[in-house]
């Protein structure tokens with residue numbers, strides 16, 4: 096474990112070891128939040144990296160280490176596709192984790208991606224979050240994030256306009272995403288940075304340049320959006336494998 100200007104960094108030999116650690120920390124944070132406040136609120140990430148962590152959480156001993164009735168699941172971003180679509184981040188989490196643990200259906204709160212525009216979904220999801228958390232800026236116990244080779248995180252992509260409208264202050268509509276599908280919604284930095292704990296899970300050589308830029312490069316979140324993740328008061332942890340970390344020593 097080492098301290099960087101952008102949070103704590105832990106490098107592991109391979110993706111499997113990263114997934115082991117991410118799942119272990121997920122359980123520890125869930126147990127602590129439930130013990131302290133009676134519930135654990137978590138925003139999951141899309142993409143392929145989270146699958147290995149989900150699979151570990153979906154099986155004993157980790158699956159039986161959490162009181163799932165007190166776990167509330169959201170998504171830090173979502174693609175504007177139906178929940179059964181192969182591109183749906185909700186579907187990926189359902190298939191790899193949520194269908195395998197005794198979490199009440201009411202505790203699973205996906206973004207409303209059907210029947211409206213991305214702007215409609217962003218506004219509605221923000222309203223749902225504010226109502227369910229009882230906070231103007233909901234404070235998640237944990238927000239899980241990945242990064243793309245271009246330094247994007249959630250669905251905040253390089254060169255995309257920063258949210259301006261007040262309703263976009265928490266969740267923003269995304270169009271023309273360079274990573275298909277094009278239409279998405281995403282938590283904004285304001286919502287992400289209010290979290291008590293933020294955990295990036297990053298593996299693979301294709302992330303090495305972006306990770307080095309984010310951690311060691313000059314501040315430029317328009318160019319490397321993951322740099323915009325700077326928790327106001329919470330913890331920031333990077334769990335990475337050696338392949339993703341291979342450029343870090345270069346700077």
Ligand SMILES: O=C(O)[C@H](O)[C@@H](O)[C@H](O)[C@H](O)COP(=O)(O)O
Pocket residue numbers: 140141142143144145172173174184240241242243247248249250274
């Ligand atoms: O909707 C998405 O795909 C995610 O929100 C996105 O930010 C993802 O975390 C990164 O693109 C990494 O994706 P991989 O895990 O597939 O590399």
